[in-house]
Amino acid sequence: MFRLKFKLSHTDPLIKILPEVRGRYLQNISLARHTWFGVGGRAEIMYLPVDAEDLAHFLRNTPRNLPLCLIGGGSNLLVRDGGVPGVVIKLESPFFRQISIGENTITCGAGFHNPDLKKHLLANNRGGLEFLCSIPGTVGGSIKTNAGCFGREISDVIVSAEIINREGKIQSIDAKDLGLSYRGSLFPDDWIILAVTFKTEPSSAEKISCLLEEHKAYRRAHQPVNQKTAGSTFKNPEGLKAWELIKKCGCDQFTVGGAKVSEKHCNFLINTGTASAEDIETLGEMIIREVQRQTSVTLEWEIKRLGIKREQ
Ligand SMILES: Cc1cc2nc3c(=O)[nH]c(=O)nc-3n(C[C@H](O)[C@H](O)[C@H](O)COP(=O)(O)OP(=O)(O)OC[C@H]3O[C@@H](n4cnc5c(N)ncnc54)[C@H](O)[C@@H]3O)c2cc1C
Known part of the structure; x- marks a missing residue:
């Protein structure tokens, strides 16, 4: 940005x-x-x-x-x-949603939707990227946030990224130069990811389906699905779990306007249908303050907040 x-x-x-x-x-x-x-x-x-x-x-x-x-x-x-x-x-045009299958790699345009990887993994007996199929959003957004779940994250599977800088120059960047860290990256804010190459492992359709099903079942059981949310609100502080702190401090009962904490996973905030962005952000800030007050731990937003507040 x-x-x-x-x-x-x-x-x-x-x-x-x-x-x-x-x-x-x-x-x-x-x-x-x-x-x-x-x-x-x-x-x-x-x-x-x-x-x-x-x-x-x-x-x-x-x-x-x-x-x-x-x-x-x-x-x-x-x-x-x-x-x-x-x-x-x-980046939503067909150009940015292309996928190509290499010998031990898969290259996707930045606008490629993660869940759409499933059919390509299955058709080509490629493993290693099953975790990514369960993360909503696009490949480009997932690199920026070093998205991860089920013990794997982007930094485990990325080989390189094609980027364009503010001067309009396109170049290939090695994974190590993207500075991927826990739910973040250190590459310049004015780099736009155009495409990404991932490494894959040989697998079988049976094994891949089994993992995909496991992930789906886990999410259904433990996380809000089909709700207006943006996933985990706060990063896990070193050695701690954000959801445990939220629960321990009684913040799982907090609501602001149309925004509430998910009953299924208290690190997810939900727009019940009538929330404004202000309601959601205020709810998040209330949680940060209360957890800070009770435990001295400062939760850090994992969700990216964009734009300006409405003038009162
Ligand atoms: C129900 C649910 C479950 C989720 N579970 C997980 C999970 O298990 N693990 C996890 O890590 N996340 C999870 N998330 C969060 C989210 O899905 C991931 O962070 C995802 O990778 C974001 O991708 P996106 O395309 O939606 O990015 P956006 O939300 O659109 O953007 C995220 C950031 O990436 C930047 N960005 C987007 N595209 C590009 C680009 N081409 N080049 C440079 N910067 C770019 C944006 O400016 C922004 O800073 C979940 C979200 C939901 C709603």
């Missing part, structure tokens, strides 16, 4: 200074339908590039201080009610 100072005169609509592209610009678009929480304000402009060259042309021909931000599947995002100034980029 690019968070730079950018002042645009109110008489000058942003669209006027953007270069002509082959992709699409959508103006004043609600971001609620682009996130799993289903809340949040509008993007001044959403840009849907048609391919990497189109994106490179856009990056080379926009002011360096224009605020840009990337969204993938929106499954780890809380977009604030005041919306997101500048341009929100979403």
